Amino acid sequence: MAAGGYFGRALVVDVQPDSVTSTVLPLDDGVLRAYLGGVGLGCWLLHRLAPQGVDPTGAASPLAFVFSPLVGTPLTTSAKFAVVAKSPLSGLLTDALASSRFAIAGKLTGHDAIVVRGRAATLSVVLVDVDGARLEPAAELAGLSAADTETALRQRFGRGWSAAVIGPAGERGVRYATISHDGRHAGRGGLGAVLGAKNVKAVLVRAGTRAPVADPDAVLAAARDLRERSFGPATRKYRELGTLANLLAFNAVSTLPTRNFTAASFDGAPRLAAEELHELRGVARNSCASCSIGCEHIYSRRGGGQQRMEYENVFALGPLCGVSDPDQVFAASARCDELGLDTISAGGTIAWAMECAERGLIDAPWLRFGDGAALLRALDAIGCREPGLGELLAEGSRRAALAVGGGSIDFAPQVKGLELPGYEPRTLQSMALGLAVNARGADHNRSGAYEADLSGELDRMHGGPAHVAAAVATEDRAAVMDSMILCKFLRGVFDDPFAEWAALLRSVTGWDVDAAELHATARRIVLAKRVFNLREGATAADDTLPRRLLETPLELDSGRTATLTAERLQAMVADYYRARGLDGAGRPPAADLAGLCLDLGLDVVDQHNSGAAAVGSDHGTQLV
Amino acid sequence: MVSIGQMDGAGDEAAGIVLAGGRSSRMGTAKADLAWHGSTLLYRTAALLTRTVPGPVVVVAAPDQPLPELPRAVTVVRDPVEGLGPMQGIAAGLLAVADRAPCAFVCSTDLPFLHPAFVRRVLHAIDSYRADLALPVARGYRQPLAAGYRTALGELIAKLVTEGQLRPGMLAGHCTVAPVDDAALLADAELARLDPQLDSVTNINTPDDYAAALRRPPPEIAVQAFGALAGASGRGPRLVRAATLGAAAAATGLTLDRHVVAALNGDQIFRDRQLPLVTGDSVAFLSADAGG
Numbered sequence: 001m002a003a004g005g006y007f008g009r010a011l012v013v014d015v016q017p018d019s020v021t022s023t024v025l026p027l028d029d030g031v032l033r034a035y036l037g038g039v040g041l042g043c044w045l046l047h048r049l050a051p052q053g054v055d056p057t058g059a060a061s062p063l064a065f066v067f068s069p070l071v072g073t074p075l076t077t078s079a080k081f082a083v084v085a086k087s088p089l090s091g092l093l094t095d096a097l098a099s100s101r102f103a104i105a106g107k108l109t110g111h112d113a114i115v116v117r118g119r120a121a122t123l124s125v126v127l128v129d130v131d132g133a134r135l136e137p138a139a140e141l142a143g144l145s146a147a148d149t150e151t152a153l154r155q156r157f158g159r160g161w162s163a164a165v166i167g168p169a170g171e172r173g174v175r176y177a178t179i180s181h182d183g184r185h186a187g188r189g190g191l192g193a194v195l196g197a198k199n200v201k202a203v204l205v206r207a208g209t210r211a212p213v214a215d216p217d218a219v220l221a222a223a224r225d226l227r228e229r230s231f232g233p234a235t236r237k238y239r240e241l242g243t244l245a246n247l248l249a250f251n252a253v254s255t256l257p258t259r260n261f262t263a264a265s266f267d268g269a270p271r272l273a274a275e276e277l278h279e280l281r282g283v284a285r286n287s288c289a290s291c292s293i294g295c296e297h298i299y300s301r302r303g304g305g306q307q308r309m310e311y312e313n314v315f316a317l318g319p320l321c322g323v324s325d326p327d328q329v330f331a332a333s334a335r336c337d338e339l340g341l342d343t344i345s346a347g348g349t350i351a352w353a354m355e356c357a358e359r360g361l362i363d364a365p366w367l368r369f370g371d372g373a374a375l376l377r378a379l380d381a382i383g384c385r386e387p388g389l390g391e392l393l394a395e396g397s398r399r400a401a402l403a404v405g406g407g408s409i410d411f412a413p414q415v416k417g418l419e420l421p422g423y424e425p426r427t428l429q430s431m432a433l434g435l436a437v438n439a440r441g442a443d444h445n446r447s448g449a450y451e452a453d454l455s456g457e458l459d460r461m462h463g464g465p466a467h468v469a470a471a472v473a474t475e476d477r478a479a480v481m482d483s484m485i486l487c488k489f490l491r492g493v494f495d496d497p498f499a500e501w502a503a504l505l506r507s508v509t510g511w512d513v514d515a516a517e518l519h520a521t522a523r524r525i526v527l528a529k530r531v532f533n534l535r536e537g538a539t540a541a542d543d544t545l546p547r548r549l550l551e552t553p554l555e556l557d558s559g560r561t562a563t564l565t566a567e568r569l570q571a572m573v574a575d576y577y578r579a580r581g582l583d584g585a586g587r588p589p590a591a592d593l594a595g596l597c598l599d600l601g602l603d604v605v606d607q608h609n610s611g612a613a614a615v616g617s618d619h620g621t622q623l624v
Numbered sequence: 625m626v627s628i629g630q631m632d633g634a635g636d637e638a639a640g641i642v643l644a645g646g647r648s649s650r651m652g653t654a655k656a657d658l659a660w661h662g663s664t665l666l667y668r669t670a671a672l673l674t675r676t677v678p679g680p681v682v683v684v685a686a687p688d689q690p691l692p693e694l695p696r697a698v699t700v701v702r703d704p705v706e707g708l709g710p711m712q713g714i715a716a717g718l719l720a721v722a723d724r725a726p727c728a729f730v731c732s733t734d735l736p737f738l739h740p741a742f743v744r745r746v747l748h749a750i751d752s753y754r755a756d757l758a759l760p761v762a763r764g765y766r767q768p769l770a771a772g773y774r775t776a777l778g779e780l781i782a783k784l785v786t787e788g789q790l791r792p793g794m795l796a797g798h799c800t801v802a803p804v805d806d807a808a809l810l811a812d813a814e815l816a817r818l819d820p821q822l823d824s825v826t827n828i829n830t831p832d833d834y835a836a837a838l839r840r841p842p843p844e845i846a847v848q849a850f851g852a853l854a855g856a857s858g859r860g861p862r863l864v865r866a867a868t869l870g871a872a873a874a875a876t877g878l879t880l881d882r883h884v885v886a887a888l889n890g891d892q893i894f895r896d897r898q899l900p901l902v903t904g905d906s907v908a909f910l911s912a913d914a915g916g
Contacts, residue, residue: 233883234913236852243916245851252850252908253887274851275859311916422916444916454914456885456895462678492883492913558891 003509004214005069006032010045011111012062013126013133015118015198020126022133025049027112033511033521034597037068037112039095039446040483040525042084043532045113046093047598052535056088056190057173057197059119065164065203067107068485069508072211074223076230077487079103079290083164087189088197089175089345089396090417090441092533094189097445097482098164099288102181105162108207120199123171125153127161130208141201143168145338146180153202161204167340170196172385174394176345176419180337183308184288187342189418189440190396214510222504226493230292234492239285242297243311244274246422247319253454254556255424258319259369260351261413261548264424265557268324272314277326288487295489302327307334312444315422316347320413321354321375328372332379339383345396348419350378352397352412353389361406364389410547416441416538425545426554426562428453429463433471433572437543437586439529448474448488461562468575476522483525526580527588528596540586543573638747639725640673640681641717642666643710643732643769645689645703650829655734656685657692658834661842661867663898664692665828666733671695672900675888676740677747679725684713695896709790710769711781718778725775732769734827736837739902741815742824746772746804748812753802757795761805762825768792770825774799818904842867846906847876853884853909861906870897872907885912 002008010025025048027041035041042064049062063085070078081103087094106114110130125138141149146167153163163181170177170192177192178185195203213219237245250256251269258266270276277299283306287294298308307330317323317332336343350367354374357367367374367389381390392400397419401412413420418441425432434447444450452470453460480501481488494500498515505513533542544550545564553563577586644656644666651658656666663671666683673681674697681698685691686706694700701720703712714730721728727750729743742760749758750772758772769792777799784794795801810816828834848854848861866872869888873880880886885893887908901907 233881236883237911237913238915240852240855245911246914246916249850249908249910250914252848253890253893253910275854315916423914448915450914451912454885454893454910455912456893459678460893461891489913489915491915556890558889560891 003029003032003069003511005073005211005508007110007112007211008032009111010113010115011109011128011133012049012115012117013128015116015120015124015126015135015200017119017121018135018137020118020133020135025115031597032112033513034524035528036480036483036521038066038080038082038097038483038485039084040479040521040528041113042066042082042095043093043525043528044598045115046084046086047528047532049115049117050086054086056086056091056194059198060117061086061194061197062115062117063191063194063198064113064115065106066113067103067111068483069505070484070486071103071107073213073219073508074290075219075486075504076223076227076290076292077288077490078485079288080485080487081106082482082485083179083186083191085191085194086536087417088173088193089190092416092441092536092538093439093529094191095440095482096186096188096191097485098179098181098184098186099291099487100182100184101289102162102164102205104289105207106205107211108209109205110209114203114205116195116198116200116203118198123199123201125202125204126200127157127204127206129206138201142171146340147183147338149202150182153204157204161206163202163204165202166192166196167338169339169341169383171201172383172394173197174341174382174385175396175399176342176349178340178342180340183337185340185342188344188443190342192340213508215507218507222507226490227292229493230490232493235293235489238293238295238489241274241278242295242309244277244297244309244314246311247314248273248275250422253427254554254558254562255427256315256319257413257420257422257424259322260320260355260411261420261424264427264554264562266319266324269319271324272318272326272329277309281326291487293487293489299330301330301334305334309333312422313343313347316344317375320347320351320422322369323372323375324370325372328375332372332375335376335379335383339379341379341383344421345419346379346382348413349382349393349397349400350375352401352408353378353393355411356404356408359406361404361408362389362392412546414442415545416542418442423450424554425549426461426564427556428460429564430458430460430467430470432463432545432549432564432569433467433576434475436545436569437471437573437576438475439526439533445488446475446478446482447471448478461560463564463568463572465575468572468579471576472579475526476519479522479525480518483521523580524596527592528598530582530586531588531593531596531598534587540573540584543586545569637679637725638677638772639679639721639728639775640670640677641714641721641728641730642670642673642681642683643713643717643730644683644691645686645706645713646710646732651831651834655828660736662870663868665736666692667694667898668900669731669733669735669738670698671896671898672738672740672902673729673743674698675892675894675899676743677729679728680721682717682720684717708785711785711790711792714773714792715778715781715785718773718775719782722775722778727772727774730769730771730773732827734829735770735824736828737823737826738770739815739819739824741812741818742770742809742822745809745812745815746770749802749804749808750774754800755802756799757801759801759803760809760825761803762809762822763806765825766793766803767825818902841865842871843901843903843905845872845901847872847909848906849876849878849909851911853878853911866901868897868901869894869899869907872901873897873909876909878909883912885910
């Protein structure tokens, strides 16, 4: 019998041309306890099921929807799921979280994870419930936006089903296409392109069972307590203004990436600020299922309509592209939602293209910083992979820069192929390290090291040992929160996070887990991701930042010059490796590999380390 | 506001040294312990240097001298021998930071109006005059205890002390000293704007001096709260009088805690309620959670 909150199995759905076969993959207690769920369990599943060197958009590439022991409990913010696959953007592991009813319904199909492989002959949808999986043709959904797809599916299959869907960008293989549910995106790394390559427009799930917890009374008491705390000062920012509250504050402290990272503050920021929009355009707040914070803020669009806005989409489609007109940024954000595009990668890639156009490196004289109409035109070109510029930018900034040449890779705003989020690394040097070393690439959710930079505990513009320790600590915290899963917007309410999280897990699962075990779990998850990337060809050379950030000092409004040199970053990376117990090339020792509960893939890392061509492994295809 | 990051050469890595010893005979009580806007005079001086110089900040104290609370980043250096005067303290301080900084601003505890612009101007003079010692001659007096020193002078000064040469003036014959008079100091536009009377060198020696210093109004500070924090004080910048970060927060209707931090002059982030503020400062209060 599985521990509380678990079913002890994953469903592996192999999509055939016009049907599916499904297999149950048992998940024993040891694996679940070692990886918890969410991104942790998803990483383990990828190790198990993804053949080494698999083409992310190939039929053999697995895409895992992973739930967690907390999903379905009354614990606030727990209705989340992870989507995990090999990224078509980075060629490495990517994991993204999304929220709400899909998480609950997906888990209550009786599975801790649903993995999709294979390829349908025509555009189809996969349906999963307690009776198993089936494939339904869905040619009528071709080209529909993510929202329209959900509406159409609801009409066709009924309200009992929840859907994770792709937009046109996913169908057309844009390398940073998203998977979304109810307007919330598993955004980063191109998961939509992975699903689209399977000719699967949506995965639908329907609840049909229960997942009892070990100590219902304790879970209920914890839920009441957490809910109460979620109304306190730690979440005030999210409740009152949402993540967009960052924009004006970051602008004031030279941390708002602007015009493709050529500046860290933006004259037009006040027009895009949450404070301004809240007064003039704020219309509603919304929350995910099982969430008492309600961070989503919805604004009215001039000319009609509403748009949910977050810091990251405003940063990427606003200052990063030099656009200050809120209606143009709203429109661009809405376009990304419709197409199913990751706003950060879309904005980053277009900002790079704007700079290329201004330098004469690409023939698009209409594409200029600050031109909102050009931004929309570029998004449309990407979404339909328009020949020429659309095809180029659909590949993401790294591939596009390598194709264009002219030194443009130096200012392509990416790490490991994933575009940078809205945290300027030169003025946030703990974050600089976090962005450089993270398995997913430039990422603010798996590494929240900006917390340390903005804590007042260290000099944010002079990275050193304290910054390394902070980056490791925040990475560990994220690994646990993203696996058990709780929304990270809740993190500020915990006084002693690992101990409190262990208590939550004890009440749900019945395990005698403690803080020390969770620290080890965090380290295991971070290490397992790195090992996956190593077997896919990643090296220490990938743990870096774009040359622009390492060679071009940033003149700040304060009069100070923020400098992050390659030498300083390398020193921090070396310290990070030591802190993680890795060797100088970022590889773990054999003893640590043994603790990963993988029993497969260890040789792959060794082969990679020795330079052998480690191909042909079939470890990913065997089900136990 | 100009910061240390703009300085060329040695000042880019300068240290700060506060001499906390001395008999305080005319004051009748240890100056280091004098209350100052919620902390002490020594805390104010040491913390001011921590927000001004990029290198280490040390407090030099007598062997058994009790000290009040100090800023977290500050370390204490003990004089090896008590009663030899400021030269001994300067030597001890310079020797303590010599491996980490090429130069240091050295000052006494009792400078309640010391301004970062003054510190930067003096440190800049070390480079611009190619001097070993940048010696302000402000308001008609030499100011060896508000001066910039090359840290390499530490050994020389220690040797002079052992030879019984205990007055700072003795240094002139042994190294390059650059006097920096009022005009030269105020040629710096930032200093002329922010401390035109050179109050930075106003020291307090008697209870009357202390009382007069306390009567001065706190400096005028521009504050702005961002995001959800703006609710208490409204949006946009406004001016308040506050000698410390905590006072500025209170004047903005906020409390610095784990949920609220402050950015000073758009640059470093602080949470220290006792951090001294000076004329010309701007403070941005931010939510400590920057998740997005």
